[in-house]
Amino acid sequence: MGKVVFNMTMSLDGFVAGPNDGPENGLGDGGDGLFTWYFSGDTEVLMSEGVPPLKVSKESAEILKEAISNIGAGVWGRRTFDIAHAWGGNPPGSPAFIVTHHVPQEWVKEGSPFIFVTDGVESAIRQAKKAAGDKDVVICTANILQQALKAGLVDEIHVDVAPILIGGGVSLFDHLGTGPINLECIRTIQAPNVTHLGFRVVK
Numbered sequence: 697m698g699k700v701v702f703n704m705t706m707s708l709d710g711f712v713a714g715p716n717d718g719p720e721n722g723l724g725d726g727g728d729g730l731f732t733w734y735f736s737g738d739t740e741v742l743m744s745e746g747v748p749p750l751k752v753s754k755e756s757a758e759i760l761k762e763a764i765s766n767i768g769a770g771v772w773g774r775r776t777f778d779i780a781h782a783w784g785g786n787p788p789g790s791p792a793f794i795v796t797h798h799v800p801q802e803w804v805k806e807g808s809p810f811i812f813v814t815d816g817v818e819s820a821i822r823q824a825k826k827a828a829g830d831k832d833v834v835i836c837t838a839n840i841l842q843q844a845l846k847a848g849l850v851d852e853i854h855v856d857v858a859p860i861l862i863g864g865g866v867s868l869f870d871h872l873g874t875g876p877i878n879l880e881c882i883r884t885i886q887a888p889n890v891t892h893l894g895f896r897v898v899k
C-alpha cells in the first residue's frame with residue numbers, strides 16, 4: 697500500500713494563495729511569486745501530458761520527478777478544480793478524486809480523469825488509495841489537507857517554501873483545531889527560489 701502524501705508550495709508566512717483567488721486570479725493577489733521556482737530553472741519537468749513543462753533547477757527537478765513517478769492518484773477540493781479550469785482535462789495526478797458538494801456534469805463522461813466524491817474526504821482518500829495500489833495518493837489543497845490531518849489520514853507533508861511573505865489569503869494550516877500533531881523531519885533541500893521540506897506524521 698502506498699502513502700498519503702501532501703505537497704504544495706507555501707509562502708514563508710504560511711499561505712498557498714493570496715487573497716481574492718479565483719479562476720481569473722489563480723494564486724490570488726500577490727501570490728504569483730509562490731511559483732517562481734517552477735519557471736526559473738533550466739531543467740524541464742513534465743507534470744502531465746498536454747501541458748507545457750515546468751522549468752526548474754536541477755535540484756528541484758530531481759525531487760519533482762521522484763514525486764511524480766510515485767503518484768498513483770490525487771485528491772483535490774472543488775475550489776482548486778475550478779480555479780485550475782479542471783487542468784484542461786490533464787490533472788497532475790490521475791485518477792483525480794475531486795471532493796465537492798455539487799458534481800459538474802460536463803466532466804461525468806467516458807474517459808474522464810475525474811471522480812467526484814460527495815461523501816467527504818475520508819471516502820475520497822479511501823477510494824484514491826484503492827485506485828493507487830502500491831503508489832502514493834497525493835493531496836494538493838489546503839482545505840483537504842486540514843480535513844485529512846484531522847482524520848489522521850496523512851502520512852507525509854511536503855512543503856515547498858517560497859521566499860516570499862504574502863500577508864494574507866489561503867492559509868495552509870488554518871482550522872486544524874486538533875491537539876499538536878508531531879512530525880519527524882525527513883528532508884531539507886535548499887534549491888534556487890525554494891526550500892523543499894519533508895515531514896513524516898508521527899502516529
Ligand SMILES: NC(=O)c1ccc[n+]([C@@H]2O[C@H](COP(=O)([O-])OP(=O)(O)OC[C@H]3O[C@@H](n4cnc5c(N)ncnc54)[C@H](OP(=O)(O)O)[C@@H]3O)[C@@H](O)[C@H]2O)c1
Pocket residue numbers: 703704705706711712713717718722723724730772773774775776777779780795796797798813814815816817836837838839840843866
Ligand atoms: N501553492 C500551491 O502549491 C497551489 C497549487 C495549486 C493551487 N493552489 C491554490 O490553493 C488554493 C486552495 O484552495 P482551498 O484549499 O481553499 O480549497 P480546495 O480544497 O481546493 O476546495 C475546497 C472546496 O472543496 C469542497 N469540499 C471540501 N471539503 C468537502 C467535503 N468534506 N464535502 C464536500 N465538499 C467539500 C467545497 O466546495 P463545494 O462546496 O463548492 O463543492 C470546498 O469549498 C486555491 O487558491 C488554489 O488556486 C495553490
